Amino acid sequence: MNPADAPSPHMDPDTFRTLGHQAIDWIADYWQHLADHPVAPPVEPxxxxxxxxxxxxxHGEDFPALLADLERIVLPGLLHWQHPRFFGYFPANASGPAVLAELLSAGLGVQGMNWSxxxxxxxxxxQMLDWFVQLLGLPAHFRGTGVIQDTASSALLVALLTALHRASGGRTRDHGTDGHRYRVYLTRETHSAAAKAAVITGLGLRALHDVATDADGAMDAADLETCIRADRAAGATPxxxxxxxxTTSRLxxxxxxxxxPVCRRHGVWLHVDAAYAGVAAICDELRWVGDGVHHADSYCTNPHKWLLTNFDxxxxxxxxxxxxxxxxxxxxxxxxxxxxxxxxxxxxRHWQVPLGRRFRALKLWSVVRWYGAEGLRAHIRTGVRHARLFAGLLRTDPRFTLLAPPVLGLVTFRLNASDVANRGLLDTVNTEGTTFLTHSEKNGTYFLRFATGGTFTEDRHVHEAWRALRKAASAGDEGEQGAAMTSR
Structure with missing residues (x-):
């Protein structure tokens, strides 16, 4: 056969249309029946x-065979981040308009590296970045200075590179740090992305200077001043x-x-990471999350966490x-x-590390137009209400203690027992599959985190999670009593 006469291996538009409907139907069915799945996969490595x-x-295979294997192999091995009873980490919520726009972006397949x-x-x-200056109540001087990155980790890296360029007068472009000592100031509550950025830029972990925090885990400005002065006196550049x-651990x-003002006094770049909390400022009553942002040289927040725009x-x-x-x-x-x-x-392309760029703004545009500002506010407020609902349920059971009142969509708490018992509680809850939580620690004390904000989460799912937690705590009580009896 003449190679020119061979059938094309590509999917023609009519076939794409038919199979596309099947794929959309599969996703819609997945979302519709998510609550029937265990949240975490009961699988072995x-x-x-x-x-x-x-x-x-x-040889090529039919697309329906892939969908069948997706159902048979992949689905049972997923931690279902869109599950209505997923309360771990922070939300990474998707939505219909975002997913559809992601499909459109993939179909267009454009590279946005240059304007041309x-x-x-x-x-x-x-325009989307300027819209969000309005939606989040950010300072007017942020207009025209925005860009979409993939994650807050990349945003921090880009900001650090920019700070290096400014502090060195551009010398780092040609000579790197050239043995010069720089200092980056953070706290134990700062996201680990800061340490990784220091490694990637060649500053190394030795460039990091821990600043003290107050009882709430917030950076101590007086200690920051002391640290900067000490480093400058030792010949390092803040x-x-x-x-x-x-912050990730406990907000x-x-x-x-x-x-x-400390940063301004010493000419130090101030990067503000509001990856999770920043989008809450879309609600007037939550504008306080952006207090003081006018001091920032760089500022980031993630719609892909709590604002219905799928990752990234x-x-x-x-x-x-x-x-x-x-x-x-x-x-x-x-x-x-x-x-x-x-x-x-x-x-x-000059505003990020990679050359290529996806059309991420399309899904952001789709989400804002579908929900409108009022719909986005309603979603944030629902997450806040669910956190308060769960905290109220915790207060009814003397076996549990809240570490602090709920903040935005996060509740931090622990069982009134040993750290070992709390670890066992979390493992039991997550293994049982009804719900999914995560943990952290404060001053060496282990605690559990309950983070709301899922697209499909309703009041009943919060109550179901609470019942699963109480059931696991009761099983733990019985286990401890049995162990005590045996020890006698």
């Missing part, structure tokens, strides 16, 4: 891979402060109005975009074009 062929297929490579990709993104509005909030989508504002572009701009001949040379456009 290696059991999923063992069901996969040892070699790839030589897809002007609409850049300009829709610019580079960046990583402040957090809503501590660093006081930017106290930290900001981080919003980063850098108030000195010229320093950001200076830090990351590399211009080979094959990327030169008249639009970029004109200086009238933004090329977002």
């Amino acid at each position: 290696g059991s999923i891979r063992a069901q996969l062929p040892s070699a790839p297929p030589e 490579t897809s002007p609409a990709c850049t300009e829709v993104e610019q 580079l960046m402060v990583v402040a957090t509005r809503g 501590s909030f660093d006081a930017l109005d106290a930290i900001g 989508c981080d919003l980063l504002w850098v108030t000195a975009p010229e320093a950001l572009v200076g830090a990351l701009s590399v211009l080979p001949e094959y990327l030169r074009n008249p639009a970029s040379a004109s200086g009238r456009v933004t090329d977002y």
